Amino acid sequence: xxxxxSLSQRLDDDVVFDVLTRLPVKSLIRFRCxxxxxxxxxxxxxxxxxxxxxxxxxxxxxxxxxxxxxLLYSPFPNELNFSSYKELCTVSYNSDxxxxxxxxxxxxxxxxxxxxxxxxxxxLNSIRGRGNVIYLWNPSIRKFKKxxxxxxxxxxxxxxxxxxxxxxxxxxxxLRIVPYKESRxxxxxxxxxxxxxxxxxxxxxxxxxxxxxxxxxxxIGCIDDIHESFCxxxxxxxHSIACCGDYNFILSFDVDDERFREILLxxxxxxxxxxxVECLTVFKGSLALVVxxxxxxxxxxxxxxxxxxxxxxxESWSKKSLPIENVAQFxxxxxxxxxxxxxxxxxNILSFEPESLNEEILGIPELGCMIYxxxxxxxxxxxxxxxxxxxxxxxxxxxxSKALMFLKSILKSH
Numbered sequence: 456x457x458x459x460x461s462l463s464q465r466l467d468d469d470v471v472f473d474v475l476t477r478l479p480v481k482s483l484i485r486f487r488c489x490x491x492x493x494x495x496x497x498x499x500x501x502x503x504x505x506x507x508x509x510x511x512x513x514x515x516x517x518x519x520x521x522x523x524x525x526l527l528y529s530p531f532p533n534e535l536n537f538s539s540y541k542e543l544c545t546v547s548y549n550s551d552x553x554x555x556x557x558x559x560x561x562x563x564x565x566x567x568x569x570x571x572x573x574x575x576x577x578x579l580n581s582i583r584g585r586g587n588v589i590y591l592w593n594p595s596i597r598k599f600k601k602x603x604x605x606x607x608x609x610x611x612x613x614x615x616x617x618x619x620x621x622x623x624x625x626x627x628x629x630l631r632i633v634p635y636k637e638s639r640x641x642x643x644x645x646x647x648x649x650x651x652x653x654x655x656x657x658x659x660x661x662x663x664x665x666x667x668x669x670x671x672x673x674x675i676g677c678i679d680d681i682h683e684s685f686c687x688x689x690x691x692x693x694h695s696i697a698c699c700g701d702y703n704f705i706l707s708f709d710v711d712d713e714r715f716r717e718i719l720l721x722x723x724x725x726x727x728x729x730x731x732v733e734c735l736t737v738f739k740g741s742l743a744l745v746v747x748x749x750x751x752x753x754x755x756x757x758x759x760x761x762x763x764x765x766x767x768x769x770e771s772w773s774k775k776s777l778p779i780e781n782v783a784q785f786x787x788x789x790x791x792x793x794x795x796x797x798x799x800x801x802x803n804i805l806s807f808e809p810e811s812l813n814e815e816i817l818g819i820p821e822l823g824c825m826i827y828x829x830x831x832x833x834x835x836x837x838x839x840x841x842x843x844x845x846x847x848x849x850x851x852x853x854x855x856s857k858a859l860m861f862l863k864s865i866l867k868s869h
Contacts, residue, residue, distance in 0.1 A: 472496060476506045480575075480595045480833040503835040504625055507574055510832040523548040524790050526804075526817075527572055528825035529562070540566060540823045543577070543594065545831060548789060552806060552815045557831070560594040563844075564601070569826045570685045571618045575834025578618040578629065587614060589629060591653070595833040600843045605631065605649055605658045617686025617693040619710045627653040627836075630693050630708050632663075632681045646678045650713065656842060665697075665706065665715045681706070685826075687735045689742050690766055694718070694735050705735065705742075719769035720744065721761050727751045728759075734785045738762050739792045747782045756780040760794075760809060777809055787827040795827055 475483065475497065483506070487494040496502050526548055529540035543562055547555040562579075570578040575595055581588040592599035615632040629651040651658045663678060678697050686693035686708070697706035703725075705718035724746065725731060731748030744761040758779040765771035779796065786795040786804070794807040795817075804817045804825065819825070837843055 476509050498839050500839050507834045514830050514832045523550050524829045525831040529823040531821040531823040569824050572828045573620050575832050576836045593837045598837045598843045615681045615684050615695040619688045621710050634680050663715050665717050721772040736788045738788045786825050790829045
């Protein structure tokens with residue numbers, strides 16, 4: 456033990472810092488018990504960011520080899536009278552369309568929807584009871600945060616919500632857009648928005664004043680409605696579909712300058728379509744719109760995939776019609792451009808390849824809810840956060856000696 460302590464004392468702080476950033480999250484959580492200095496280092500925002508960047512770099516290298524992204528899903532509960540989803544599973548979606556199990560976690564709270572995944576942290580939404588509760592949860596460190604009640608408390612219909620990483624400030628923001636019930640002719644506005652910032656742990660209202668994306672067009676007046684959705688984070692902004700009378704457009708919220716902007720949808724994209732469902736997604740690196748509906752007048756199923764080849768340029772929209780029928784849910788597009796869907800009267804998730812038109816059944820039966828992400832990393836995000844809750848107490852038995860032995864073995868290999 457004296458020899459190990461002597462080794463620890465001789466190690467340069469920068470070397471220790473660099474070595475620690477290479478370790479998995481589970482080990483780091485335990486190694487915080489080694490000393491006060493290690494606890495302080497591992498829990499610091501500087502270390503959390505450095506560890507995240509190294510993990511993302513490693514994940515990116517792995518994705519270039521044989522990976523089509525990741526699926527995060529909750530199985531449908533077995534209980535007849537379920538109140539919420541109970542578990543979260545993560546699988547790797549391989550390039551050959553097979554799935555590889557990664558993890559399975561028990562969810563420590565009740566929730567109804569998976570909103571998004573960002574840097575090891577999940578955003579989840581619960582709409583049961585009165586109000587609307589949002590959780591931030593990092594399953595790797597067993598910490599979660601129940602967000603404080605928001606200022607928007609009027610009765611509302613659908614809500615658009617999205618999580619974004621603000622890279623310039625190394626911070627996280629949640630945008631929540633709320634359309635109110637029966638607001639026409641009343642003093643209550645038709646729609647309002649609010650932003651939550653993780654570093655301040657506060658919600659604040661923002662004014663929805665929409666600018667044209669080019670900056671040359673007139674500002675849009677009052678927005679009447681917003682599509683219920685989870686906002687798509689792309690190109691530094693959160694995106695959702697908004698309505699102003701009979702006019703539909705993409706409402707873009709820039710995470711950096713916190714301005715709302717209008718992006719034009721394809722011209723006449725709903726001509727000859729009825730009963731449609733419109734979903735924003737990212738298709739092979741471009742912002743895209745998927746429209747499911749029925750043709751007029753025959754009423755046969757249709758699926759139109761619109762891709763914006765140049766971001767913000769309305770003339771760059773291109774359309775591809777796909778022979779997909781009976782779509783019940785759309786979960787997004789994989790990094791390779793496959794559409795992830797669920798069909799009516801079908802108990803499995805399907806992947807559809809737009810070029811070959813091949814359809815593949817994925818082995819995820821009895822799905823409750825699911826999101827797709829291009830990268831999956833374990834991180835320490837929320838470890839330094841305030842007002843967070845922990846699911847367990849760290850195990851400290853033998854941690855000190857194991858940590859130093861681990862460091863010694865790594866140093867010998869370099």
